[in-house]
Amino acid sequence: MLGRMEGDYDVVVVGGGPAGLAAAIGARDAGATRVLVVDREDEAGGILLQCIHAGFGLHYFKEELTGPEYAERFVARALDRDIDVVGSAYVSGAGLDSDGTRRVRVMREGHGIRTVRSRAMVLAMGCRERTRGALHIPGTRPAGVLTAGLAQRFVNVMGLLPGRRVAILGSGDIGLIMARRLTLEGCEVVGVFELMPFSNGLTRNVVQCLGDFGIPLHLSTTVVEIHGQDRVDKITVAPVGADLAPDLSRCREVACDTLLLSIGLVPENELSQGLGVELDVVTQGPRVSSTLETSLPGVFACGNVLHVHDLCDYVTEEALLAGRFAGELAGGVKRPRDNIRVVPGDNVRYCVPHTLAPGREHTIYLRSERPLRPAAIRVGDLVRRKLGFVTPAEMITFRIKPDVLDRFHGEALRIDLLGEPAGPHLAGAEP
Amino acid sequence: MSPVTTTLTCIACPIGCALRLTHEGRDIVELAGATCDRGAKYAAEELIDPRRQLSTTVAIEGARSARLPVKVTRPVPRDRVLEAVAAIHRLRVRAPVRAGEVLLEALLGEEGLAVVATRSLGRVGP
Amino acid sequence: MSERYDVVVIGGGVVGAAIARELSRFRLRIALLERQAEVGFGTSKTNSGIIHPGHDTSSATLKGRLVVRGNALYDRLAAELHFGFRRIGQLNVALEPADLVALERLKAQGDAKGVPGLELWDPARLRREEPNLSRELRGALHAPSAGVINPYELVFALVESAARNGVELAVDCPVTALAADGDGLAAHTPRGVFRGRFVLNCAGVASDRVAALAGAATFTITPRKGEEYMLDKRLLGLVRRLVFPVPSPKTKGTLIIPTFDGTIMVGPTAEDVLDRDDVATTARGAREVFAFVRRLCPSIDPRDAITAFAGLRAVADGNDFVIGPTSVRGFVNVAGIQSPGLTAAPAIAEHVRDLLAAEGLALVAKPDFAPEVRAPARFAHLAPEVQEALAARDPRFARVVCRCELVTEAEIDDAVDHGARTLDGLKFRTRAGMGRCQGGFCTPRAMEILARRLGVPLHAVTKRGGGSWIALPMGAEQEA
Numbered sequence A: 001m002l003g004r005m006e007g008d009y010d011v012v013v014v015g016g017g018p019a020g021l022a023a024a025i026g027a028r029d030a031g032a033t034r035v036l037v038v039d040r041e042d043e044a045g046g047i048l049l050q051c052i053h054a055g056f057g058l059h060y061f062k063e064e065l066t067g068p069e070y071a072e073r074f075v076a077r078a079l080d081r082d083i084d085v086v087g088s089a090y091v092s093g094a095g096l097d098s099d100g101t102r103r104v105r106v107m108r109e110g111h112g113i114r115t116v117r118s119r120a121m122v123l124a125m126g127c128r129e130r131t132r133g134a135l136h137i138p139g140t141r142p143a144g145v146l147t148a149g150l151a152q153r154f155v156n157v158m159g160l161l162p163g164r165r166v167a168i169l170g171s172g173d174i175g176l177i178m179a180r181r182l183t184l185e186g187c188e189v190v191g192v193f194e195l196m197p198f199s200n201g202l203t204r205n206v207v208q209c210l211g212d213f214g215i216p217l218h219l220s221t222t223v224v225e226i227h228g229q230d231r232v233d234k235i236t237v238a239p240v241g242a243d244l245a246p247d248l249s250r251c252r253e254v255a256c257d258t259l260l261l262s263i264g265l266v267p268e269n270e271l272s273q274g275l276g277v278e279l280d281v282v283t284q285g286p287r288v289s290s291t292l293e294t295s296l297p298g299v300f301a302c303g304n305v306l307h308v309h310d311l312c313d314y315v316t317e318e319a320l321l322a323g324r325f326a327g328e329l330a331g332g333v334k335r336p337r338d339n340i341r342v343v344p345g346d347n348v349r350y351c352v353p354h355t356l357a358p359g360r361e362h363t364i365y366l367r368s369e370r371p372l373r374p375a376a377i378r379v380g381d382l383v384r385r386k387l388g389f390v391t392p393a394e395m396i397t398f399r400i401k402p403d404v405l406d407r408f409h410g411e412a413l414r415i416d417l418l419g420e421p422a423g424p425h426l427a428g429a430e431p
Numbered sequence B: 001m002s003p004v005t006t007t008l009t010c011i012a013c014p015i016g017c018a019l020r021l022t023h024e025g026r027d028i029v030e031l032a033g034a035t036c037d038r039g040a041k042y043a044a045e046e047l048i049d050p051r052r053q054l055s056t057t058v059a060i061e062g063a064r065s066a067r068l069p070v071k072v073t074r075p076v077p078r079d080r081v082l083e084a085v086a087a088i089h090r091l092r093v094r095a096p097v098r099a100g101e102v103l104l105e106a107l108l109g110e111e112g113l114a115v116v117a118t119r120s121l122g123r124v125g126p
Numbered sequence C: 001m002s003e004r005y006d007v008v009v010i011g012g013g014v015v016g017a018a019i020a021r022e023l024s025r026f027r028l029r030i031a032l033l034e035r036q037a038e039v040g041f042g043t044s045k046t047n048s049g050i051i052h053p054g055h056d057t058s059s060a061t062l063k064g065r066l067v068v069r070g071n072a073l074y075d076r077l078a079a080e081l082h083f084g085f086r087r088i089g090q091l092n093v094a095l096e097p098a099d100l101v102a103l104e105r106l107k108a109q110g111d112a113k114g115v116p117g118l119e120l121w122d123p124a125r126l127r128r129e130e131p132n133l134s135r136e137l138r139g140a141l142h143a144p145s146a147g148v149i150n151p152y153e154l155v156f157a158l159v160e161s162a163a164r165n166g167v168e169l170a171v172d173c174p175v176t177a178l179a180a181d182g183d184g185l186a187a188h189t190p191r192g193v194f195r196g197r198f199v200l201n202c203a204g205v206a207s208d209r210v211a212a213l214a215g216a217a218t219f220t221i222t223p224r225k226g227e228e229y230m231l232d233k234r235l236l237g238l239v240r241r242l243v244f245p246v247p248s249p250k251t252k253g254t255l256i257i258p259t260f261d262g263t264i265m266v267g268p269t270a271e272d273v274l275d276r277d278d279v280a281t282t283a284r285g286a287r288e289v290f291a292f293v294r295r296l297c298p299s300i301d302p303r304d305a306i307t308a309f310a311g312l313r314a315v316a317d318g319n320d321f322v323i324g325p326t327s328v329r330g331f332v333n334v335a336g337i338q339s340p341g342l343t344a345a346p347a348i349a350e351h352v353r354d355l356l357a358a359e360g361l362a363l364v365a366k367p368d369f370a371p372e373v374r375a376p377a378r379f380a381h382l383a384p385e386v387q388e389a390l391a392a393r394d395p396r397f398a399r400v401v402c403r404c405e406l407v408t409e410a411e412i413d414d415a416v417d418h419g420a421r422t423l424d425g426l427k428f429r430t431r432a433g434m435g436r437c438q439g440g441f442c443t444p445r446a447m448e449i450l451a452r453r454l455g456v457p458l459h460a461v462t463k464r465g466g467g468s469w470i471a472l473p474m475g476a477e478q479e480a
């Protein structure tokens, strides 16, 4: 992507996915005049460019768009605002000067390597997919084992099919969406195998991507071995017990030439670690304040690099905020430091942000540890609200009004999810 | 005819409410579980005329990528999705193309079902 | 095609490559035939990469003698061929009181063989030098001459050096039949017939089969599988030296290996298998490896495994290397090269050279033998100013192909120039795809470059040749 890149900016945004683009717009709208977005792909848009299905933008654009449409609109909005957007530009390092200037080192195809300085920096590098190694599935190492996201890129961008007979491990959304996508392209999807007793994907995707095509979803089942010399020729699957250990006495073989992995996403924080940003061991993203500022002053984070989101609209919402605070900071606005710590309580896997300040409205993103129904959220002893059904697959967003925190006098605000553990709720899923 | 109860998962929005639908033939007697009106609408549609959003890609020549993502502007009858895809896959596109450009009208012979590009791709090379 | 050679080497592993390169010093016509799409894709790729000191093998065996000489040859070899090599030292640690006695025996054996610098360490010294090891350990034997290499880099460099000095390399070239031919042998392959006065059998785990093709079936190979597990970068620097237990007669045991690149690897197992293609890792293997290494170093966690592989040691009956001429004229075995074959390879090459001379091969040194090959550019290791200068000169250095290992397009191009034909070939030459994301990001880019450079469509790119296709063309039915 063509674009201008100077040496000095108010705000530099690393990553031009939906998070990075929205952050840049947020910063610009908060008064930052010189804003740069850098992305290592040829063009900005991030993962959205390969997510050709609809489901984006209901909150933000009030219409249902496909990933590329959502991306294109955001790029246009950024360019309209005179934001510099450059592609084929990889940020290979970042640092903080002693005077507080933030630096990124950009390797840009055709332009060499250059250091860019800024008053504030936004980390928006997205996430990567977990690979086979994360599970250590025993067996051979043939071609044909790949992540669902890579398969998505093959099919939607490169015009390649990952194989003919495809098994999918993990019921994450990307895997579910690829099950449908590959079926439409004439592949046979022999089944989706999920370790947990519930799907990790959105219900909508289970219904539309599997149910419609009669693709079986095998819950509480995992792949215990991969076979094939040059190319996958089959896999062995086995049911798992309550301790998630496979019951090898009940294993069976499934013929396939491809195994897609849809077993989770990991925030891409090598750059943040190089910078010295403090990470949360649960989210694997930076610990952030209520202004989405990391442990390093003037360095903000948003989108999937902060914590894995399942809906792009929430990424946008969060990133607009991060950008706004980065823009304000670049303009010299100082906000009082947070003085309330958020503590994930019962059934809560994590909460973002990690700290809050009174006097402002906050959006808290959290994930439950297990499906609960009926569920309720309890914030300290200040608020209790019904949520209906919650599942780890779907992030919960919760707004805390300023007056709520005004009533809070402690230092640690505990958030609990209450409710009865719910079993598998999907009709049609086979054990 | 006596009422029948079906459970459906609402897919009109990502929340995915579990709907319990009691109906006599095509007449809905009772609907439980919907959080909003779209749930009721979805349940009715799913009963009478189930439809699905459809997006895929088509081959494109002269562009940086090999495939052009496309979508159908309105939902397609669920039972004709594969037929629709086959028709779309027969399309051949040459760059440049703009997002929103109509590539095919009256898909499946149905007025209002248009296939449009969902991204812009410039022309590269000759 | 039918060509005549002085020497035909069957097998492009470290052994065949080292021999071909050694012989390329002389006025000889040499062919190196490899069954797979690239050299070094056999056992020489899937091992621990350790240059053993040699104190753990008896000098009564051929392997016990060649290993010490091989180790000593590595400094010069690395200086000439520029593959990564570092003498990081090795510790054999005592888990039980009885092990202390064994360590003293090992030291005595090593001292007698001339293994340099062996030293016994008490627990206090051990703790000071390697604070992350278990506090239960009772002492250690330190062998400073132990080194680590990236074994595939060694094979690539040996073959490149051999080729520069005139050796003709043929890949995708399995020898399927061997027949007497004048005063030598004819090796039949799908790529033609290669006639040689001498045919060297360096076929690794397949060496007994190749011997049988020649009518010299005097030994059998039992593959002994070893599984290895690579760990996350979280553990970088966990130990500075190779950590071994006390060896058993069958194996050197399960080890903690700080690889040349710094990544920690644990393994191998040792299990006799029937199938010569069985390079599958197993749940049991993983359990065994982690259970054992956690006794050595409790901070290692099975969750750290980022990838695993297995290799087959070619164990001949007799449990020693099988090197020498056979009853079939011109057919020479360099077979059963089990561990420490990597270490011994340069010494094996010298040994085979002398043996061929004794068999009547005239060795006339070439005055123009060029011992050096250039090291491949490794962008990630350069100083920032050097990186910037390179990128300013050549834009391909500013295009990142593999983000985890910071591999640039220029390095990928260079690897193709030096013989990479497959994704694995690129990976082992440049590290593209070896990092945390295991190819998730770089696979499409690497495929595109390979396809362009080889002049083939994207779907013709393979993981490692043969039937290891990666993707199919889309819409074949639509084109019709």
Ligand SMILES: Cc1cc2nc3c(=O)[nH]c(=O)nc-3n(C[C@H](O)[C@H](O)[C@H](O)COP(=O)(O)OP(=O)(O)OC[C@H]3O[C@@H](n4cnc5c(N)ncnc54)[C@H](O)[C@@H]3O)c2cc1C
Pocket (backbone or CB within 6 Å): A014, A015, A016, A017, A018, A019, A020, A038, A039, A040, A041, A044, A045, A046, A047, A048, A051, A055, A056, A089, A090, A091, A092, A124, A125, A126, A127, A128, A129, A148, A149, A150, A152, A173, A174, A177, A265, A268, A271, A302, A303, A304, A305, A309, A310, A311, A312, A313, A315
């Ligand atoms: C394969 C996949 C499929 C998905 N499908 C869906 C879906 O269908 N619906 C949905 O709502 N969500 C989906 N998600 C989640 C999706 O990631 C988010 O909705 C959204 O794209 C996250 O936005 P982001 O900007 O945080 O990350 P991304 O979209 O991943 O953008 C991050 C950007 O940063 C760039 N980058 C990273 N590091 C550097 C660097 N060092 N230098 C320069 N640039 C860098 C990357 O190239 C990338 O463009 C999917 C995620 C993945 C991985």
Ligand SMILES: Cc1cc2nc3c(=O)[nH]c(=O)nc-3n(C[C@H](O)[C@H](O)[C@H](O)COP(=O)(O)OP(=O)(O)OC[C@H]3O[C@@H](n4cnc5c(N)ncnc54)[C@H](O)[C@@H]3O)c2cc1C
Pocket (backbone or CB within 6 Å): C010, C011, C012, C013, C014, C015, C016, C033, C034, C035, C036, C039, C040, C041, C042, C043, C044, C045, C046, C047, C048, C049, C050, C051, C052, C173, C174, C175, C176, C202, C203, C204, C205, C206, C210, C224, C225, C226, C227, C228, C268, C310, C311, C312, C313, C337, C338, C339, C340, C341, C342, C343, C344
């Ligand atoms: C797990 C493990 C760990 C090890 N660790 C170490 C270590 O740390 N240090 C050490 O010194 N040693 C180690 N070894 C041993 C070492 O790896 C081997 O001794 C060495 O690689 C053997 O090399 P090779 O050339 O004989 O075999 P290979 O590398 O297997 O080469 C044989 C080649 O012959 C080819 N071939 C076979 N049949 C034909 C045919 N018909 N026509 C043409 N080509 C053919 C094959 O494709 C192959 O490329 C280890 C071994 C294993 C398994």
Ligand code: SF4
Pocket (backbone or CB within 6 Å): B010, B011, B012, B013, B014, B015, B016, B017, B033, B034, B035, B036, B037, B038, B039, B040, B042
């Ligand atoms: S009923 Fe309403 S809220 Fe519930 S899933 Fe359907 S559309 Fe969404």
